[in-house]
Amino acid sequence: MRKDRNRFLKDFKLQKDQIRNITSDMRESKLAGESILEQFISDFKNSSDLSVTEFPHLTVKIYYFSYLINKDHYEQFLSMLRKITPDEVQPFLSHSEFKALSDMSDVEEAILSGSVILFTEKQAYELPFQEGKGRSIAPSETETVILGAHDAFVESVDVNLSLIRKRVMSSKLKTIKLHVGNKAKRTVYLLYIEGVASENDLEEIKKRILSVHNDGIVDTNMLVQYIDEYPNSPFPQFYTTERPDVVAYKMFDGKIVGLMDNSPFAFCTPVSFFDFMESMDDFGQRWIVGTFIKITRYIAILVTLLFTALYVAVTTYHYEMIPQALLPTLLESRSKVPFPPVIEALFLEFLLELLREAGARLPTKVGQTIGIVGGIVIGQAAVQAGITSNILIIVVAASAIASFVVPSYLLSASIRIVRFGFIILSGFWGNLGIIFGMGILIIHLSSLTNLNSPYLLPISPMYPKFFKYSLIRGPFKKKAERG
Amino acid sequence: MNKVFVSIIVFFLTGCAEQRIIDDLALINAVGYDVTDNEKNPLKLTVTFPIITKDGKYDRKTILVEGKSSKEAREKVRMKTNLKLESGQMRVSLFGQEIANKGMLPLLNSLVRDPSIGTRAKLALAEDEASDILMLQIKNEGQNATYLEQFLTKLNRESLRTNYNIYQFLRDYYDDGIDPILPVFRVEKNNIAYNGIGLFQEDKLVEILKPSEARYLFLFREEMKQGNFVEQIDVGEEEKASIMLNYELKEHHIKIQSSSTNPKKASIYIKLIGDVIEYTGKEEISDPKIQKKIEKLITKKIQQEGKELIVKLQKLQVDPLGINRYVRNKMNYKEWKALDKYQSYQDMNINIEANIIINSSGKWK
Numbered sequence: 001m002r003k004d005r006n007r008f009l010k011d012f013k014l015q016k017d018q019i020r021n022i023t024s025d026m027r028e029s030k031l032a033g034e035s036i037l038e039q040f041i042s043d044f045k046n047s048s049d050l051s052v053t054e055f056p057h058l059t060v061k062i063y064y065f066s067y068l069i070n071k072d073h074y075e076q077f078l079s080m081l082r083k084i085t086p087d088e089v090q091p092f093l094s095h096s097e098f099k100a101l102s103d104m105s106d107v108e109e110a111i112l113s114g115s116v117i118l119f120t121e122k123q124a125y126e127l128p129f130q131e132g133k134g135r136s137i138a139p140s141e142t143e144t145v146i147l148g149a150h151d152a153f154v155e156s157v158d159v160n161l162s163l164i165r166k167r168v169m170s171s172k173l174k175t176i177k178l179h180v181g182n183k184a185k186r187t188v189y190l191l192y193i194e195g196v197a198s199e200n201d202l203e204e205i206k207k208r209i210l211s212v213h214n215d216g217i218v219d220t221n222m223l224v225q226y227i228d229e230y231p232n233s234p235f236p237q238f239y240t241t242e243r244p245d246v247v248a249y250k251m252f253d254g255k256i257v258g259l260m261d262n263s264p265f266a267f268c269t270p271v272s273f274f275d276f277m278e279s280m281d282d283f284g285q286r287w288i289v290g291t292f293i294k295i296t297r298y299i300a301i302l303v304t305l306l307f308t309a310l311y312v313a314v315t316t317y318h319y320e321m322i323p324q325a326l327l328p329t330l331l332e333s334r335s336k337v338p339f340p341p342v343i344e345a346l347f348l349e350f351l352l353e354l355l356r357e358a359g360a361r362l363p364t365k366v367g368q369t370i371g372i373v374g375g376i377v378i379g380q381a382a383v384q385a386g387i388t389s390n391i392l393i394i395v396v397a398a399s400a401i402a403s404f405v406v407p408s409y410l411l412s413a414s415i416r417i418v419r420f421g422f423i424i425l426s427g428f429w430g431n432l433g434i435i436f437g438m439g440i441l442i443i444h445l446s447s448l449t450n451l452n453s454p455y456l457l458p459i460s461p462m463y464p465k466f467f468k469y470s471l472i473r474g475p476f477k478k479k480a481e482r483g
Numbered sequence: 484m485n486k487v488f489v490s491i492i493v494f495f496l497t498g499c500a501e502q503r504i505i506d507d508l509a510l511i512n513a514v515g516y517d518v519t520d521n522e523k524n525p526l527k528l529t530v531t532f533p534i535i536t537k538d539g540k541y542d543r544k545t546i547l548v549e550g551k552s553s554k555e556a557r558e559k560v561r562m563k564t565n566l567k568l569e570s571g572q573m574r575v576s577l578f579g580q581e582i583a584n585k586g587m588l589p590l591l592n593s594l595v596r597d598p599s600i601g602t603r604a605k606l607a608l609a610e611d612e613a614s615d616i617l618m619l620q621i622k623n624e625g626q627n628a629t630y631l632e633q634f635l636t637k638l639n640r641e642s643l644r645t646n647y648n649i650y651q652f653l654r655d656y657y658d659d660g661i662d663p664i665l666p667v668f669r670v671e672k673n674n675i676a677y678n679g680i681g682l683f684q685e686d687k688l689v690e691i692l693k694p695s696e697a698r699y700l701f702l703f704r705e706e707m708k709q710g711n712f713v714e715q716i717d718v719g720e721e722e723k724a725s726i727m728l729n730y731e732l733k734e735h736h737i738k739i740q741s742s743s744t745n746p747k748k749a750s751i752y753i754k755l756i757g758d759v760i761e762y763t764g765k766e767e768i769s770d771p772k773i774q775k776k777i778e779k780l781i782t783k784k785i786q787q788e789g790k791e792l793i794v795k796l797q798k799l800q801v802d803p804l805g806i807n808r809y810v811r812n813k814m815n816y817k818e819w820k821a822l823d824k825y826q827s828y829q830d831m832n833i834n835i836e837a838n839i840i841i842n843s844s845g846k847w848k
Contacts, residue, residue, distance in 0.1 A: 319505045320571035320599060324629060327510070327533065327572065328541045334506040335535035341504060428494070 037061065037119045039104045055081060058089050061119045062127075068114035070131040077116075077127060089120060099126045109185060137163070140242040142409055147284025152242040157189060157261040160244070164191060164257070167248035172196075180212045180223065188223070189259040191247075196254045201270060201451055205256055220258065220265035221410075229449055234417050236410035237450045239271040245280055270453035273445060274470040276408040277301075282473045290473030300405035304415050305441075307399040308345050309422035309434050311392060315341040317430030333389035341392075342427030348388050348396045349423065351378060353416070356400075506535070509544075509566035513628030515613030516553065516590050517579035524549035526582075528556035529614040531628055534566070543626050545618055553593045571599035574632040576606050576649075577613035577668070583681065583688035588656075591686075594649060602650035605635045608681040608688065610669035619670055630675060631668065638666055638677065641710070656686055659824065660808030662801050664700075667691050682801040684825070689801050699792045702785065703751055703804050703835070705735040712757065716780045724764030726777065728841075730757035737809045746830040749806055751789075754838040759845050769844045778839045785837045793833050800825040806833065 040063070044050050053062040058081070064074070084092055093100075101107050101117075101124045111117045114130035137159065140152035153160045165173065176190040188209055192202060208227040217223050224238035225231060241247060242264055247257050250268040258267045268275070277297050282290040314321050315334060322330060337344055355374040359367050382388045399419070406412040418441065425433035448455035458466040468474025515529035531545040546563050550556025561568050576594060578587060594600055609616045617627055624630055635647075647665050655663040662683050669678045680697040682690045692700060701707045712728040734754035739747060759768055766773045796803065807828055811819050 315505050316502055319503055319508055319510060319569060320601070322505070322572070324512075324572070324574060324632065331505060331533060331535055332539060332541055334504075335539060337506070340502070429497075 034121060036101075036104055036107060036124045040107055040117075040119070040124075043104070043108065053078070058084075058086050059121050060089060062116060063111060063119070064116040064129075065111065065114070068112075068131060069116055069129045073129040074116060074127075077129070090122075093118070093120070093123075093125050097128070099128075100124070101126055134159070143241060143243055143246075143279070143407070145243075145280045145284070148280040149243070149245045151244060153244060153259075153264040153266060155262045155264055157187065157259055160259050160264070160266070161189065161191075163244040164247055164251075164259075167244055168193065168251060173251070176202075176206065178206065178209050180209055180217060180226075181215050182213045184215045186217060187261045191251065191257040191259065192255075193251050196252065197256050198254065201256055204451055205258070205269060209258070217260075218262070220260045220263045220267050223258070223260055223263075224267050229452075233444065233448055234414045235273075235445065235448060235455070236276065236408070236414060237271075237448060237455070239268040239275045239408070240265045240410065241268065242266075243280065249280070249283070250275075270451035272450070272453065272457035272470065273411075273455050274458065276411040277406070278470075279407040285473075287473055287475040294471075294473055297405055297407070300402040301415060303402035304399045304406070304412075305419055305422055306434060307395050307402070308349060308392075308419065309426040309437075310431075311395045312341045312345050312423055313426040313430040313434055316427065330389075330391055333383075333391050336386035337389050338386065340427075342423065344388050344392055345396070345423050345427075346420070348378070348382070348392055349420065352396055352400055503567065503569060507567055508569045509534070509564050510572040511568065511570045512572050512626060513575045513577065513617055513631060514570075514573060515577040515579065515609065515617045516582050517612050517614050518581045518585070519549050521549055524551055524556075526550050526553060526556055527579075527612075527614060528553060528560065529577075529617045530557075530560050530568075531617050531626070532566075533626060541625070543628075545627075547614055547618070553590055569599065570597060571601075573600055573604050575628050575635065576604055577609045577616060577631070578606070578665075579609050579613040580611055580688065580691075582613075583608055583665075583683075586686045587652075587683075587688075588686040591649065591653065595653070600649075602653075603648045605632060605648050606652050606665055607631065607635060607647075608665045608667045608691075610667050610678055610691065615670050616668055616675055619673070619675065621673060621675070627675065634668075634675070634677065635666065656683075658805075658808070660802075660811050661805035662803050664803045680803075682796070682799060682803055684799075684801050689799050696792055696795075699785070699789050700803060702732075702753065702755075703735075703789065703793075705732075708732050711760075712755070712781070713761075714781070714784055716777070716784055718764045718766070718777075718780065722764075724762060726759065726764075726781070727761035728755075728757035728781070728839075729760050730755040730839075734838075737804070737806055739806075739809045739813050745827075746832055747810065747827060749809065749831055749833045750836055751804070751806075751833065752836045752838075753785075754840070756840045756842050758843045759841060762844075768841075774841045774844070778841055781839045782837045785839070786835045789835045789837070793835070797829050797831065797833070800829055802828055806831070 044063075049065060049067070051064050051066045054060070055062075060081070080092075098118070099110075101110060107117055107124050107126075110126040116127040116129050118125040118127055134156045135154045137151045137154055139150040143152075151163060153163065161175070170193065172194045174192055174194050178188045178190060179185045180188055190202070190205065190209070205227070209223075212223070212226045214226060217226065221240050224236075224240060228237040230237060239250070244266075247266045247268065250271075251257055255268045255271065258269070277294065282293060285293065315330070334341075339347070355370060355378070359370045362370060379393060383390050383393065403412050403416050403419075406415065422434060422437045425437045427433075429436065446454070446456050446460040454461060457463070458470050509532040511530045511532045513531050515527075517527040517529070518525055519527045527547065527549050529545060529547045531543055534542055534544045536542045544564070546560050548556050548559040548563065550559055557568065557570075576590075578590065582590070594604070595602070616631075619627065621627070621630070647663070652663050652665070655661050662685070664683060665681045666677060667679045667681050668675050670676075671678070677694065678691075679694050680692045680700060681688050682692060698712075701710065702712075709729075709731045712730050713725070715723050715725050718724045732753060733756050734752060736752050738750045738752065740750070762768045762777075764777075768774060768777065793804075802825075807824050810822075810824070810827070810831075814822070
């Protein structure tokens with residue numbers, strides 16, 4: 001900092017002579033500086049946490065939020081300021097590190113993002129002394145992998161950008177800074193690799209983000225709901241992730257990535273349903289193992305969606321489908337239950353949702369209690385009390401476990417909701433209802449789009465060539481595919 | 484909003500399907516058909532279905548009614564239980580000897596017509612009364628239906644491949660070149676036991692073969708790919724040895740020598756490769772010479788016993804081996820239609836050409 005200071009002073013001596021010549025030009029901006037200050041004070045009245053330092057002999061006023069700035073840098077700056085004479089103020093501030101601001105909205109954004117604002121009579125200056133306070137980089141808790149990098153995004157967008165830059169070491173990585181919101185503006189960065197991402201997509205997503213004027217968007221997962229095409233669909237359309245390696249991979253795949261300040265989530269677009277079925281683990285595994293795991297996930301989705309519904313359909317309407325050897329156990333366990341299978345299934349599924357939600361909300365220390373209470377109460381007592389049948393517990397547990405296999409938390413939650421629809425349908429119409437439900441679900445999924453790209457992309461519309469990139473985890477090509 | 488409204492209307496206007504919750508159902512797993520002396524109600528129907536007792540145990544209930552037809556009798560069963568009667572889980576359908584003598588088709592007709600009964604439901608005959616078998620309470624054996632079904636499945640896996648479900652029975656019935664067969668069960672010292680094979684002419688039971696005779700029948704039916712051959716053979720003068728062979732049927736074909744000659748001539752070729760499991764003779768069976776001798780003895784035995792069986796079948800005018808299928812293949816449709824097939828079958832000269840090869844003599848020596 002001392003070195004910097006010497007540099008400032010040297011610059012300032014060189015410029016000393018020039019200053020005297022331009023004082024006449026400053027007359028207009030003098031008025032500008034004072035009017036900004038007045039507006040600033042009126043805007044920020046009743047902000048008791050706003051700190052101010054005045055240098056009356058220099059006609060300088062400095063405003064800042066003490067908890068947003070780096071105090072050391074600020075103190076050093078003040079000690080420099082104390083040493084200069086009124087004449088030297090202007091040249092000192094014309095150093096490129098200090099940005100002159102001419103607009104009240106810029107001033108507002110700067111001070112709220114942690115800069116120190118210095119008002120002279122003529123101008124307002126932004127002194128970038130932001131403090132990078134925040135959580136340090138830690139492994140992701142929502143998207144864990146076994147084989148792969150363990151760092152995850154944090155709330156600071158600068159750190160997040162650095163995590164991506166480190167993975168995409170190329171000048172082709174472009175970033176666009178945008179703002180959303182009306183009163184409280186939030187910064188959104190769009191990242192893409194030039195030449196890989198589609199320009200049309202970029203224009204489209206830019207347009208959509210700029211058209212969002214709502215305030216109170218505090219997280220990426222909220223933002224994407226303002227810019228997606230089908231807000232009434234239960235299915236997530238933008239892929240959001242906490243993992244920088246996923247983001248880097250998606251970018252090389254031609255996707256555009258969005259980061260929002262103070263949110264540890266990045267969104268990727270355009271994506272399809274099958275992006276939600278992917279985990280970075282698949283790429284660490286041998287391709288055969290990776291493909292097997294992927295297929296397991298598709299089966300898991302079917303199990304979550306249909307297993308309980310199938311139980312309801314079979315026990316309510318299609319007793320012919322029960323294998324002979326299963327009949328005694330099924331009859332025995334059903335015989336004590338006073339409710340029809342639909343009510344029984346909905347009750348148990350609802351109880352399971354309660355357990356899951358309670359587990360997610362409770363602090364981890366209390367969370368263990370939920371496991372014990374849930375395991376014992378639901379597992380043992382419900383059967384003994386004759387509220388549910390043994391087989392249904394197995395069915396519900398299996399479909400719950402299967403729902404956790406889906407790597408995306410967003411998709412897994414959507415599928416759990418859709419499952420209730422299937423159970424009700426099967427309670428009304430049996431297997432016919434399940435088939436109806438499947439039909440409606442497939443129609444819905446294939447009508448969804450994300451940034452004008454179909455949701456079921458390699459299947460509908462059919463592109464068998466791309467199956468190996470999204471449907472399964474095909475082997476890596478040793479030849480480079482993209483220039 | 485309109486769309487949502489319309490779909491809700493559609494949803495509720497259709498109403499629910501007819502609910503059949505499994506714990507309110509009487510899932511019939513076996514039925515038995517018999518004749519009665521009663522002229523008004525000539526059919527005796529026995530149904531058995533699983534129930535859950537008050538203390539949560541799996542048990543069964545058997546109901547016996549008399550009626551005019553099988554569905555009429557079923558209506559009477561409906562009046563005798565608190566559960567809703569459903570036949571979709573029916574596994575075994577038993578026919579009493581007497582009713583099978585009269586013809587099975589009317590009963591099968593009503594079974595097949597019911598869409599909830601699959602064509603894989605198995606059929607079997609009961610010596611004397613089917614109701615005796617279904618009413619029999621064997622201790623700790625559970626459901627008689629499950630027992631019978633397992634028994635029939637086992638028979639099919641082992642050397643007695645009857646493999647008879649509704650579909651296969653009707654297939655053989657409607658094929659004019661072969662006659663169906665069914666396994667026979669009877670009550671034997673508080674147990675249900677296999678007791679031979681029922682031979683059919685069209686849909687009427689003609690004769691029941693004893694298990695010892697039935698063994699040879701399966702040797703000549705091509706469905707059986709492997710099995711056990713247990714027999715006493717004359718190894719020397721006045722000396723008998725019992726031998727058991729685990730065989731595989733390598734070749735099986737039936738040849739009709741010529742179409743124009745009358746009576747017709749047919750030959751059944753079979754080739755068995757077997758491993759000796761048991762041999763009680765004094766000679767050392769691992770000796771190739773002795774093996775050759777025994778091969779010859781077994782061949783002779785099969786030819787002799789098989790001939791006896793076939794003559795018996797011809798006399799009864801039943802064709803469970805499907806020899807008429809090969810006769811049919813040799814002629815055109817007009818000729819086949821004009822042929823009195825049972826008469827020509829009876830007059831046919833059928834000989835057996837068996838080829839037995841002993842593959843190994845087992846682990847001993």
